[in-house]
Amino acid sequence: MRKEDVSVRVREYDKEKDREEVEEMERQCELGLQGKPSLDTDLMGDPICRIRHSPSYVMLVAEYGEDKGIVGVIRGCIKTVTRGKEPIGSFPIYAKVAYILGLRVLPTHRRKGIATKLVEKLEEWCKEEGAEYAYMATDCTNEASINLFTLKCAYVKFRTPTILVQPVHAHYKPIGPGITIIRLAPHLAESIYRRVFTNSEFFPKDIDVIISNKLNLGTFMALPKRVLHKWDPKSGHLPPCFAILSVWNSKEVFKLQVKGVSVLNYALCVGSRMLDAWMPWLRIPSIPDVFRPFGVYSLYGLHMEGGKGASRLMKSLCAFAHNMASDDLGCGALVAEVGRMDPVREAVPHWRRFSWAEDLWCMKKLSTTDYEDEKSGVPDWITSRPSSPVIFFDPRDF
Missing domain, CATH: 3.40.630.30 (Gcn5-related N-acetyltransferase (GNAT))
Structure with missing residues (x-):
């Protein structure tokens, strides 16, 4: 001992x-x-x-x-x-x-x-x-x-x-043609989340508390414009093709700062930002000023349905969140954490060099007892295989 x-x-x-x-x-x-x-x-x-x-x-x-x-x-x-x-x-x-x-x-x-x-x-x-x-x-x-x-x-x-990181550029990102983005009321967002994340891991029981928190900047849904006029939220049915996510203002909790980079890398980053600010129409993938304290927006609750078209909706939804962050002085990046095999992973824009593959x-x-698991027939969580490739990222944990 x-x-x-x-x-x-x-x-x-x-x-x-x-x-x-x-x-x-x-x-x-x-x-x-x-x-x-x-x-x-x-x-x-x-x-x-x-x-x-x-x-x-x-x-x-x-x-x-x-x-x-x-x-x-x-x-x-x-x-x-x-x-x-x-x-x-x-x-x-x-x-x-x-x-x-x-x-x-x-x-x-x-x-x-x-x-x-x-x-x-x-x-x-x-x-x-x-x-x-x-x-x-x-x-x-x-x-x-x-x-x-x-x-x-x-x-x-x-x-x-996987942690996916997208720097916030000086220019706005375009929303895809034929796509509309709406802000969901908290009660509707909660209802949708409880349905689509039923089989996932780590979905919080108090999702209503998270959605109503002052750090939550809203839950947004991207829809094809042709679908918007046909979908009635009061019907209880989900639209046939959509993407959804929420935005959490982590910059009010902590700041990040990159230190120890070379003079050359520093100059390249500053130069890209200046060029993007002067000529935004070029849409240069600039790097924000990460050498001074900066904040991030956390994207969570990412989900999409509707086949191949849903991927385009998710990309436009991430572009919408990027533009929100671009309007917020001091926000340098968007961060999303998703399951390694989650279908949304390929649809979320990110820079590989800034992201974590694992x-x-x-x-x-x-x-100390397995009695309840044995009684219900539910295997121990640690040793069992996941029932879904989706892991819900709680923004409070970031």
């Missing part, structure tokens, strides 16, 4: 006492490799702001030594989500899951077991809150994080969704 390090104390974050120290600690943490381009994250407002939109959340800090200085931090939130549909039937199966994020330990205090202790303490809180599973997400190349969770904390590699999700079962 591993002997507990009594010099490490983990406790809940105190906003009044810890805010400045946590902010300074996170600034000191290495978020990239020395001498290579890195992406720094700057949370807006209180450090707990990134999770406070979730139904249940906590932030823990680790103190070390006699001076009890804060050397580590971790965040966690709990929600109820779908894990697919019932083996027989069309109703979704719900599970209470915890999402672990924001694990940071000062470079000077790593390899002392602090990260492991933070994860263990957070898991204790998750169990007390009734969470059945816990999961985390990391870049598939982040070996340190993967080893911590899989080798020391008994997590298993679970899903590998964003590794690792999961662990927290409940």
